[in-house]
Structures are given as structure tokens and as C-alpha cells.
Amino acid sequence: MRTTERRRKEVLAVLIIIYLAIFVLSFSIGRFPVSPIELMRILLSRILPIEKTWAAQAEAVVFSIRLPRIAVSSLIGAALALSGSIFQIIFRNPMVSPDVLGCSAGAGFGAALALLLGLSGLGVSLSAFIAGLAAVMIVWRIGSVMKGNHILGLILSGIMVSSVFQSATSFVKLVADPENELPAITYFLMGSLAGAGKDELMLIILPMVIAFIPVLLLSWRLNILSLPEEEALSLGIPVRMIRAIAIASASLMTALTVAVAGMIGWVGLVIPHITRMTAGTDARTAVPASVLLGAAFLTAVDTASRSMATSEIPIGILTSFIGAPFFLYLIIREGRR
Amino acid sequence: MRLETRNISFGYGRRRILSEVSLLIEGGHIASLIGRNGAGKTTLIRIIMGFLSPDEGSVLIDGSDAISMKAEDRAKAIAYIPQYSSMVYRYTVLDSVLMGRAPHIGLFGHPGKKDIDKAAEALAMLGIEDLAERPCDELSGGERQLMMIARALAQDARILILDEPTSSLDYPNQLLVMETISRLREKGYSILFSTHNPEHALMVSDTIIMLGMDGKAVSRNPEELLDGRELSSLYGRKLCISRIETGKGERIVCVPE
Numbered sequence: 001m002r003t004t005e006r007r008r009k010e011v012l013a014v015l016i017i018i019y020l021a022i023f024v025l026s027f028s029i030g031r032f033p034v035s036p037i038e039l040m041r042i043l044l045s046r047i048l049p050i051e052k053t054w055a056a057q058a059e060a061v062v063f064s065i066r067l068p069r070i071a072v073s074s075l076i077g078a079a080l081a082l083s084g085s086i087f088q089i090i091f092r093n094p095m096v097s098p099d100v101l102g103c104s105a106g107a108g109f110g111a112a113l114a115l116l117l118g119l120s121g122l123g124v125s126l127s128a129f130i131a132g133l134a135a136v137m138i139v140w141r142i143g144s145v146m147k148g149n150h151i152l153g154l155i156l157s158g159i160m161v162s163s164v165f166q167s168a169t170s171f172v173k174l175v176a177d178p179e180n181e182l183p184a185i186t187y188f189l190m191g192s193l194a195g196a197g198k199d200e201l202m203l204i205i206l207p208m209v210i211a212f213i214p215v216l217l218l219s220w221r222l223n224i225l226s227l228p229e230e231e232a233l234s235l236g237i238p239v240r241m242i243r244a245i246a247i248a249s250a251s252l253m254t255a256l257t258v259a260v261a262g263m264i265g266w267v268g269l270v271i272p273h274i275t276r277m278t279a280g281t282d283a284r285t286a287v288p289a290s291v292l293l294g295a296a297f298l299t300a301v302d303t304a305s306r307s308m309a310t311s312e313i314p315i316g317i318l319t320s321f322i323g324a325p326f327f328l329y330l331i332i333r334e335g336r337r
Numbered sequence: 338m339r340l341e342t343r344n345i346s347f348g349y350g351r352r353r354i355l356s357e358v359s360l361l362i363e364g365g366h367i368a369s370l371i372g373r374n375g376a377g378k379t380t381l382i383r384i385i386m387g388f389l390s391p392d393e394g395s396v397l398i399d400g401s402d403a404i405s406m407k408a409e410d411r412a413k414a415i416a417y418i419p420q421y422s423s424m425v426y427r428y429t430v431l432d433s434v435l436m437g438r439a440p441h442i443g444l445f446g447h448p449g450k451k452d453i454d455k456a457a458e459a460l461a462m463l464g465i466e467d468l469a470e471r472p473c474d475e476l477s478g479g480e481r482q483l484m485m486i487a488r489a490l491a492q493d494a495r496i497l498i499l500d501e502p503t504s505s506l507d508y509p510n511q512l513l514v515m516e517t518i519s520r521l522r523e524k525g526y527s528i529l530f531s532t533h534n535p536e537h538a539l540m541v542s543d544t545i546i547m548l549g550m551d552g553k554a555v556s557r558n559p560e561e562l563l564d565g566r567e568l569s570s571l572y573g574r575k576l577c578i579s580r581i582e583t584g585k586g587e588r589i590v591c592v593p594e
Contacts, residue, residue, distance in 0.1 A: 004429065004470060092425045217445040224436050226426055230388050231419055235492070236412025236440035281426040284447060 008285040011278060015292040019074075022296045026070055026303040032061045064198070072196040073302040074295035075208050076261050077271075079253035081294025084268030085275060085286060086215060086250040089226045090243050091151055094276075098254040098268035101154065101247065102161035106135025107258030109165040112172040112185045121195075124188070125203055125259040132255030135161055140247070150240075151229075154247075191264035191316025193302050200260045211252040214245050215287060222246060222283040264298070264316045266323025271297060273330055338364050338399055338414060338495040338527050345384055345394035346552075347377070354380050356552035357394070362527045362544070364495065367518060368556075369538035370531040372548030373572065378531040381548065382500050385529070386417050398496065412440035415496040416489035421505055422481070427472040430484050434459055437491035452491075459490035463517060479510030486517060497521065499530035503537060515541055535568055539578070539589040547571050559589050 027034045034042070041050055042062050083098040091100065099105060110131025114124040139157045146153030169189070176182040215222070221242055224232050232239045257264065271294045272286075279289035298315070301322065305315045345358040354377040362368045370378045383389040385396050387404065396403040398414045406414075416437070424433070437459070438452040448456075460466040463483050468476065476484060482502055489497050499518070503511040511534075518528055519541045532538055538545045539559045547555045549571065562568055565578045568591065575594040580587050 004431065089426075094425065220442075220447045221439070221444070223428065223432065224439055226424070227436070228419070228423060230383070230386070231417065231422060233388060233408070234386055234412060234415075234417035235436060236407075236409040238408070238444075276426065281428050282432050 004280075008280070008282070011280075011285060012288055012292070015279070015289055015296070019292045019296040019299075022300050022303075023070060023074070026299055027062065027066055029303050029307050030066070031307075032057070034058055034062055034066070068198045068201045069193060069196050069302070070299055072201050072204070072260060073193055073299045075201075075204060076193070076257045076264065077267060077294040077296070077298025078291040079208060079211070079257050079294070080264060080267040080298070081271035081275070081290040082212070082215065082287065083250035083253040085272040085283075085290040086222065086246050087268075088272050089222050089283060090246050091155065092226055092228075094273065095269075096155075097266075098250065098257075099162065101139045101158040101251060102135040102165060103132045103251050103254040104258055104263055105162040105165035105169070107132030107255050108189055108263055109135075109169045109172070111188050111258065111262065112169045112176075115185045115188060116172050116176050116181055118181075122199060122203065125200065128259040129255045131165075132258055133251060135165055136247070136251040136255075187314065188262045190314035191262040191319070192312070192314040193261050193305070194312050194314075196260060204256045204260055207252060207256055211249040211256075212291070215249050218242055218245065219283045219287040222287070223281075262314075262316060264319055266319045266327070267294060267298060270323045270326050270330075273327075339397075340385070340415070340496045340527050340529065341397040341400075342381075342385065343395045343397065345381065345391045345396070347380060347384060347389065347391045348552075353552050355384075355391070355548075355554075358548070358552070358554040359394075360529075360544075360546050360554060360556060362496070362529055364527050365522055365525045366543040367522050367528045367530070367541050368544040368546055369542040370529060370546045370548060371533075371535055371538050371571070373550060374533075376548040376550055377552060378548055379500060381554075382417075382498055382529075382531060385498060386415070387411060409440045412492065412494065414494050415498060416492045416494035418482075418485045418489050418497065418499040418502060420501045422485055424473050427474050429469065430460070430465070430471050430473055430476070430487075431456055431469040433473050433484055434487045434491050437488035440492065455493070456487070456491045459487040462490060463487050477510070478506045479513050482506065482510070482514050483517065486514075486521075490521075495525070496527045497529070499528070501531050501533065503532065503534065511537070535572070535576070535591045539591055563589070565591075 024036045024039060027039045028036060038054055038058065039062065042054060042059055044050055080098060087096045087098060087100050088094050107128040111124050111128035114127035139154060139161045142157035143150060143154035173182060173185055176185055221237060224235055224237055225243060229239065272290055275286050275290040275293055279285045301318050302315055305313045305318050340362045342358055342360050345355055347355040358381060360368065372378050384391050403411055434456040435448050435452060438448050438455060442448060442452065460469055463486060465480065465483050468480060473484060502514050506514065515537055518530060522528060542559060544556050544558055545562065547567065563578050565576050568578065569576045576591055577594055578589060578591050580589055
């Protein structure tokens with residue numbers, strides 16, 4: 001029985017190494033590559049007295065451009081993967097993704113509306129964030145009316161509210177100026193980290209940490225939420241309260257990702273599957289593992305998106321190209337079992 | 338521990354399901370709940386577990402009102418083993434049994450060594466310690482049911498409530514579960530199980546609670562049912578009840594006429 005415990009620690013150690021390797025490598029790839037050794041020296045120079053042997057430009061690239069962007073991609077990847085994992089556990093359905101409660105659709109509408117009104121940067125992010133959370137609150141309110149099956153109520157109202165917000169986004173696109181606003185809205189909804197910098201990092205870092213902490217603390221109890229409701233209740237845990245905390249945290253994470261990076265699909269669906277395949281189902285391991293895998297995956301894909309072509313490819317397109325075939329593979333594999 | 342219900346009544350709208358149902362299960366006793374489909378067996382179990390509130394009546398654990406008890410305290414006293422647990426994800430047997438420790442672990446806590454030892458002890462008590470690392474979707478029906486019982490044992494509750502524990506099992510596994518229930522009685526557990534098979538009820542029960550379609554319950558010990566009249570009336574079929582010698586003691590069997 002100790003072997004499982006040891007294996008859990010080993011898996012997490014391997015995932016930390018993979019993440020760190022991708023973190024370092026993503027500095028060395030791009031229009032201004034910074035080698036791993038140089039990167040270490042630049043990073044350490046902030047806390048240790050190290051002789052400056054690098055160009056001032058390298059330091060500016062590391063601290064002003066690449067570090068904020070890698071931090072944002074890591075946070076967003078972690079948030080998408082973790083919120084996907086949470087929703088898949090509490091809705092007892094491995095096909096559920098972070099947008100199940102209408103959060104992405106709401107946030108997408110908020111961003112589109114802000115762009116239509118001529119806002120930019122933080123204005124767009126804040127509008128997306130507020131609309132994303134508003135969508136989840138509406139879903140929660142409607143879902144609560146259905147007394148018998150709370151989870152079914154949430155999923156059905158999630159579909160309905162998503163549909164309304166998607167229609168509203170289409171309407172915004174219809175009335176948007178086709179020269180400037182429409183391309184901006186379309187590009188934003190494709191999902192991109194091109195604009196991710198220090199401001200975006202500062203906007204999301206604190207709420208992200210606030211959303212991550214309760215989930216990490218409650219991770220073992222999330223396992224119990226994956227049981228049928230009456231079984232979970234019979235174990236004496238406050239099922240509804242834990243579920244509400246988990247949904248609030250996951251929705252906050254999803255709204256923040258859309259606010260900063262637009263719609264990045266598939267990460268929240270596929271990474272939880274890969275997590276279960278590599279780290280097992282126990283949420284004590286799966287929660288930190290999905291954070292690490294999501295961060296590693298999105299940072300790697302973002303590095304590819306900014307370096308594969310002369311102009312940056314929206315990351316949402318790349319995650320779809322990778323995620324959809326992988327999901328097809330999962331379906332075929334499951335069918336063969 | 339003693340489980341008692343006093344005058345439980347329950348209905349959906351105008352339809353009366355249970356009418357003044359009283360029962361008593363002492364420590365080290367097995368009670369079985371029998372009756373036709375729709376007689377209210379599962380409803381009564383759901384009320385005892387606190388999933389449903391009765392219209393009238395009370396549920397008592399060692400004389401204390403279970404309905405107003407804190408969920409955590411109730412879970413320390415009474416454990417529930419469902420008919421079938423549909424686990425969506427591939428937890429190992431050990432992880433699944435560990436979930437039974439939830440009422441003993443703080444809200445933000447994780448299971449520690451003591452909890453893992455308790456879970457291992459529960460597996461050993463049922464002789465399934467070899468299954469600890471096995472994913473639960475690779476278990477047979479019988480093994481799965483034993484895993485669920487192990488979870489209830491890890492919960493440290495002295496009252497076990499089993500809802501049709503043999504309904505989806507093949508014959509050898511049905512016997513295995515019945516024998517397990519019987520062994521747990523010897524360890525002092527108070528057990529209530531519902532079943533569609535009167536033979537299982539006659540095989541292990543100290544008390545048989547017959548739930549009629551009128552919502553009323555009648556408690557008898559197996560000896561009192563030997564003439565077959567009450568069981569025949571309960572099921573609407575003429576049944577013969579008889580004692581037979583198995584070589585390892587007497588058994589009461591039930592066959593249709």
C-alpha cells in the first residue's frame with residue numbers, strides 16, 4: 001500500500017521536472033533566444049551579486065516580455081486544466097469541460113461587448129471576467145430551482161445560458177464595425193496570448209491564487225464528490241458546500257483565462273484525461289498534476305505559437321489542432337476496451 | 338449500537354408509502370427488510386439515512402434523534418452500502434475504502450497513516466487485502482460489494498444499512514455477501530438489509546420486517562414465519578417454508594408451492 005503513495009510522489013516529481021524544462025526552454029526559443037545558462041544568471045542576478053556578462057536587451061527581454069508571458073501562459077494552462085478536472089469530478093462526467101456552466105460563453109460576450117464599445121486592454125479583461133461570472137451565477141440560480149437533480153439542473157441551464165450568450169456575441173459581431181471592431185472581436189475569441197504582459201499577469205495572479213487554494217485544500221474530498229450523491233452524503237461531508245466552493249473556484253479560474261487570453265479550447269477537456277492516465281484518479285495527486293501538466297502544455301504550445309511562423313498564430317487554433325485528434329484517439333481507445 | 342424507528346410515516350403527495358413504521362435493531366443483530374416492489378423498502382432506508390425527511394416519526398440511534406444529528410456524527414454511527422455504486426473514475430480499492438474515513442478527517446484534511454491503517458484493517462477483516470491496489474472497475478460484482486462493505490467498516494460506524502446488497506450478484510457471490518453479513522453480526526454490528534429474496538432474509542436474520550403495500554410494517558423472527566402464511570400473503574403467492582439439515586446445521590428455506 002505504500003507503493004501507491006511513493007508512485008504519487010514520483011509522478012509529481014517527474015511533472016515538476018517536465019514543467020521546469022519547458023519553462024527554461026521557452027526562453028531559448030523565439031526571436032531573441034536566451035540560453036538556459038544565461039537565463040539562470042539573469043534570474044539569479046536579481047538576488048545574488050553576479051557579474052553582468054549579457055546584453056541589456058537580454059535582461060529586458062527576460063523580465064519585461066518573456067517572463068510575464070510564460071507566467072501568464074503557465075497560470076492560464078494550469079487554470080484551464082484544473083477547472084476542467086474539477087468540473088469532470090463534480091459532474092461525474094469525463095466529457096465535461098470548463099465551459100459547461102456558460103462561463104466561457106459569458107466571458108466571450110463580455111469581451112466582445114467591451115471591444116464594440118471601444119475599450120481595450122484591462123477594460124476588455126474586466127468586462128469578460130464580470131460577464132463570465134454573471135453567466136455562472138445565472139446558471140447556478142436556475143439550476144437550484146430544479147430540486148430533485150441539482151447536477152442535471154446545472155448542466156441543462158449551462159447549455160441554455162451558453163446558447164443565449166453565444167447568440168448575444170453573434171449579435172455584437174453583427175453590429176460591429178467590419179473594418180476595426182469585428183476583426184478585433186474575432187481575433188480575441190480565437191484565443192491568444194499575444195497581448196499577455198505584466199499588466200495581465202498582475203490582473204490575474206492574485207485571484208488565480210485565491211481560486212487555487214481552496215481546491216488544493218479540499219482535493220481529497222473532491223474524490224468523494226465523484227461518488228453518487230447519496231453515497232457522498234452518507235459519509236457525513238457537506239456535499240453542497242464543497243461543490244459550491246469547487247464550482248466558484250473553477251468558474252473564477254475560467255473567467256480569468258477568457259478575460260486575458262480569449263477562448264482557448266480543449267485544454268480543459270484533454271489535460272484532465274492525460275492527468276488521470278499518468279497520475280491516477282485520486283484528486284490528491286490529480287489536482288497538483290493537472291496544474292503542472294496544464295501549465296507545461298500551454299507554455300509549450302504558446303512557445304510554438306509565437307515562433308512557428310513570422311506572425312503569431314492564435315494559440316486557440318493550435319490547442320484545437322492538438323486537442324481534437326487526441327480526444328479522437330481517446331474515444332477509439334475506449335471503444336477498443 | 339441500537340437503531341430504532343418510531344412511527345415513521347411518509348408519502349409523495351397523496352400517495353402513502355410508509356405508515357407508522359416502527360422497528361428496532363439491537364447491537365449484534367441482523368434485521369432484513371422484505372416486501373414487494375414499491376412497498377417502500379428503499380424509502381425507509383433513505384429516511385433512516387437522512388436522505389429523506391419523514392412526514393412523521395423519528396429515527397433514533399442509541400436513543401438520540403438521528404434526524405437532528407450533525408451529518409458527521411451520524412456518519413460515525415451509521416454507514417450506507419448502496420445496491421450498486423456507479424464509480425465513474427478508476428479509483429483503487431484502497432482509495433475507495435479510504436473515503437469511508439471522511440467523517441473522521443477535518444474539512445481540509447487528508448487521510449493520514451492511521452486512516453490508511455484503518456482502511457487496510459477493514460480490507461483484511463473481509464479477506465480482500467490483496468485487492469487494495471486494484472482499480473475498482475476491474476472487480477467482480479461480489480468483490481465490489483465487499484469493497485463497499487469494507488468502506489463502511491473503515492467508517493467505524495457500528496450500524497450498517499445495506500440496500501439490496503445481493504440484487505446484481507451471481508449465486509456464489511450472493512452467498513458470499515450473506516456470509517459476510519453474518520460474520521459482521523458476530524463482531525457486534527447492528528445490520529439492516531433489504532432484499533427481494535425471502536430466503537436470504539430467513540438465512541441470516543434475527544428479525545424480518547415485512548413491508549406491506551399498505552405501508553405498514555410487521556416484524557417477526559424467522560421461527561414465527563415457518564407456517565408460510567404471512568410470507569405468502571406478503572408476496573401474493575403460496576410459499577412453503579421448511580427447515581432442512583445441511584450437515585453444518587439447520588437452514589430455513591422458502592420455495593413456491
